[in-house]
Amino acid sequence: MITTLNLSKKYNNNLVLNIENLDIPKGQSFGLVGNNGAGKTTYFSLLLDLIQPTTGHIKNNNIKVSESEDWKPFTSAFIDESFLIGYLTAEEYFYFIGELRGQNKADVDKLVSQFEDFFHGEILGQKKYLRDLSKGNQKKAGIVAALIGNPEVIILDEPFANLDPTTQIRLKGIVKDLAEKQGVTVLISSHDLMHVTDVCERIVVLEKGEIVKDLNTSEATLKELEAHFSGTEVV
Amino acid sequence: MIKHFINLEWKAFFRSASFGKSLAIKILMGFFALYFMVMFLAMGFVMDKILKETYPDLDPLVAFSGLLFYWIIGDLLIRFFFQKLPVMSVKPLLTLPVKRKSVVNFVLGKSALSFINFLPLFAIIPFGLKLIANDYNTSTVLIWMFVIVLITLINNFLNFIIESLSAKTELSFLPIIVFAGSLFALNHFNIINIAEALSKGVTAITENPILLIVPILILISLYIYNFKILRQKLFLDSGLKAKIKEVNASSLEWTKNFGDIAPFMQLDLKLIWRNKRTKSSVWIMLLGLLYGLFFYTNPKFQGIPSFFIFVGVFSTGIFLINFGQFIPAWDSSYYKLLMSQNIKYEQYLKSKFTLMAVSVIILFVLGIPYVFFGWKILLAHFAAAIYNIGVNTHVILYGGSFNRKKIDLSQKAAFNYQGTGAVQWLIGIPLLLLPMGLFALFYFLIGFEIACLILALLGVIGIVFHQKLMTIITQKYLDSKYKMINAFDQVN
Numbered sequence: 001m002i003t004t005l006n007l008s009k010k011y012n013n014n015l016v017l018n019i020e021n022l023d024i025p026k027g028q029s030f031g032l033v034g035n036n037g038a039g040k041t042t043y044f045s046l047l048l049d050l051i052q053p054t055t056g057h058i059k060n061n062n063i064k065v066s067e068s069e070d071w072k073p074f075t076s077a078f079i080d081e082s083f084l085i086g087y088l089t090a091e092e093y094f095y096f097i098g099e100l101r102g103q104n105k106a107d108v109d110k111l112v113s114q115f116e117d118f119f120h121g122e123i124l125g126q127k128k129y130l131r132d133l134s135k136g137n138q139k140k141a142g143i144v145a146a147l148i149g150n151p152e153v154i155i156l157d158e159p160f161a162n163l164d165p166t167t168q169i170r171l172k173g174i175v176k177d178l179a180e181k182q183g184v185t186v187l188i189s190s191h192d193l194m195h196v197t198d199v200c201e202r203i204v205v206l207e208k209g210e211i212v213k214d215l216n217t218s219e220a221t222l223k224e225l226e227a228h229f230s231g232t233e234v235v
Numbered sequence: 236m237i238k239h240f241i242n243l244e245w246k247a248f249f250r251s252a253s254f255g256k257s258l259a260i261k262i263l264m265g266f267f268a269l270y271f272m273v274m275f276l277a278m279g280f281v282m283d284k285i286l287k288e289t290y291p292d293l294d295p296l297v298a299f300s301g302l303l304f305y306w307i308i309g310d311l312l313i314r315f316f317f318q319k320l321p322v323m324s325v326k327p328l329l330t331l332p333v334k335r336k337s338v339v340n341f342v343l344g345k346s347a348l349s350f351i352n353f354l355p356l357f358a359i360i361p362f363g364l365k366l367i368a369n370d371y372n373t374s375t376v377l378i379w380m381f382v383i384v385l386i387t388l389i390n391n392f393l394n395f396i397i398e399s400l401s402a403k404t405e406l407s408f409l410p411i412i413v414f415a416g417s418l419f420a421l422n423h424f425n426i427i428n429i430a431e432a433l434s435k436g437v438t439a440i441t442e443n444p445i446l447l448i449v450p451i452l453i454l455i456s457l458y459i460y461n462f463k464i465l466r467q468k469l470f471l472d473s474g475l476k477a478k479i480k481e482v483n484a485s486s487l488e489w490t491k492n493f494g495d496i497a498p499f500m501q502l503d504l505k506l507i508w509r510n511k512r513t514k515s516s517v518w519i520m521l522l523g524l525l526y527g528l529f530f531y532t533n534p535k536f537q538g539i540p541s542f543f544i545f546v547g548v549f550s551t552g553i554f555l556i557n558f559g560q561f562i563p564a565w566d567s568s569y570y571k572l573l574m575s576q577n578i579k580y581e582q583y584l585k586s587k588f589t590l591m592a593v594s595v596i597i598l599f600v601l602g603i604p605y606v607f608f609g610w611k612i613l614l615a616h617f618a619a620a621i622y623n624i625g626v627n628t629h630v631i632l633y634g635g636s637f638n639r640k641k642i643d644l645s646q647k648a649a650f651n652y653q654g655t656g657a658v659q660w661l662i663g664i665p666l667l668l669l670p671m672g673l674f675a676l677f678y679f680l681i682g683f684e685i686a687c688l689i690l691a692l693l694g695v696i697g698i699v700f701h702q703k704l705m706t707i708i709t710q711k712y713l714d715s716k717y718k719m720i721n722a723f724d725q726v727n
Binding site for chain 1: 497498501502505506509510568569570571572574575576577578644717720721724
């Protein structure tokens with residue numbers, strides 16, 4: 001589904017990302033881990049064509065993202081709060097995203113109603129603008145908005161951060177369900193090794209812009225990751 | 236302790252976002268400050284003459300004191316709208332080992348040093364010095380000046396009390412209007428002659444300095460009251476809590492008539508109505524509409540038809556200019572979202588275009604009463620409106636593609652120059668001066684009607700080639716996509 005070839009990104013001769021080859025097949029739940037500055041968000045931004053690569057390219061369903069915009073209808077993302085429109089209520093925001101993705105109000109209502117327990121009664125019908133919600137609730141709204149319009153590729157940057165434990169567990173269920181039952185390719189980055197190993201079939205470790213590990217998740221993965229990160233921390 | 240506070244304040248000033256602004260804005264702000272200083276200075280120098288002329292049989296000092304009442308009311312009104320107690324900045328201090336008492340004293344003390352409190356000095360000092368030069372009793376004048384300073388400070392702290400009261404009510408400006416209005420009414424209808432009482436009071440103080448104790452006591456009690464209010468507010472769940480307004484959502488279904496741009500129209504309308512800064516552009520629209528009265532009531536301008544066009548472009552295009560100059564920066568805080576969504580850039584821009592064009596039509600219709608000043612004015616306004624729709628909308632959209640400054644919508648409205656860059660200054664030339672120049676040229680060469688016709692014709696050409704122009708503009712936006720995303724991502 002997503003192929004990355006010879007991709008690199010430089011800022012003033014400072015190489016922040018350098019991926020020779022990375023293939024993510026359709027329906028995979030893919031986890032990206034790494035310390036701050038490892039290049040996770042840079043990779044996602046490149047994937048969404050928000051920044052230009054220095055070399056190489058990313059193909060999303062065989063469409064070069066930096067050349068055509070045809071990947072947009074089947075790709076959605078929630079990277080950070082800048083993906084929210086602060087002066088809308090959650091419902092208005094969902095409807096707006098829905099309209100952009102060709103969904104009418106009824107479609108959006110139907111989808112959103114599935115996430116009522118995920119929202120925990122703190123998002124819908126609140127008569128509050130998104131800018132006035134807490135960080136965690138903003139995140140919930142953003143994540144659900146990324147699910148509107150039956151996307152085939154969903155990109156979530158740090159989805160577990162700022163969420164309360166109950167919501168974290170529910171989110172894990174949602175992500176698993178998307179990848180396993182609906183064949184959606186889900187890309188997640190996280191600092192939380194436990195969550196990522198729980199959810200993702202495959203985990204790639206980035207370090208200073210390079211892929212240093214590419215693991216298929218198994219029982220031993222969490223141990224391996226913990227060893228890796230505690231080792232690097234000492235250095 | 237104070238040393239630390241001052242150090243913090245110093246850094247806050249020099250490292251503040253507004254200080255890092257472009258040179259042009261610094262100059263403009265400096266110019267404003269300078270303007271007010273010079274105005275007050277000039278007032279101070281000519282005050283004694285004016286007072287002598289207006290009240291020939293009164294002593295200038297007494298005459299000035301007689302006007303003090305209006306000074307105080309005006310001062311309070313201005314303060315209410317422009318001076319806010321800088322409370323939020325102390326939030327990080329709460330968890331540090333700093334006594335709440337000293338934090339409060341610092342905030343209040345700092346407010347006493349604001350620019351608005353120094354302004355009166357520019358008027359009072361030259362006025363006083365001139366009086367002394369004219370053989371007035373030096374100590375009397377000095378005491379009088381001191382009283383004015385005290386009154387200024389009293390106003391300073393009185394304002395914060397009024398503000399804290401008004402924060403509790405729904406209509407936030409009601410208390411100040413009621414307060415100032417009732418004072419004024421009491422005085423005006425001679426129920427209590429406050430102006431005279433004040434004047435007599437000030438005169439009594441200058442004659443008997445012991446009475447200085449009265450304004451000083453008032454000042455101290457106001458300070459203590461402020462201290463008490465503020466002391467209670469320094470908690471996260473009271474004064475330091477950002478206010479959350481309840482939403483009045485409307486579905487704006489009627490925008491569906493505009494077809495595929497409807498979602499963006501809804502977004503734009505909500506953008507305008509739900510953010511302070513954009514909302515203020517609606518009020519500015521009213522001002523712009525009345526702008527013509529300023530010129531047309533003055534017979535001097537009646538003979539210069541080029542001004543009709545200037546006023547026409549300005550008053551029908553005030554929203555266009557005000558809103559349009561910050562496209563797409565209004566959407567800067569969620570620009571990444573828009574760019575990763577499946578949107579047609581053209582629809583996004585077309586929604587802005589439609590809003591601006593509709594605003595021009597509405598403003599023109601509302602401006603029809605100007606026909607009272609002559610049919611030529613109406614004709615000029617009509618030509619200007621067409622020019623606005625056909626040419627200026629496209630010019631301003633095109634100019635927007637050069638916007639690289641983020642706008643934080645949650646910021647206040649008045650005197651906010653965030654997002655202003657060179658583009659905003661340069662765009663004024665084609666927007667206002669070009670039609671005026673063109674008109675002046677053809678008016679000079681041929682005549683009034685033809686000049687109007689040519690402007691209208693330019694507008695019509697713009698409307699005819701609308702699709703073509705939009706394609707060019709859209710391409711321009713697409714070309715600068717990455718630069719804009721990057722720029723809007725910066726915290727400035």
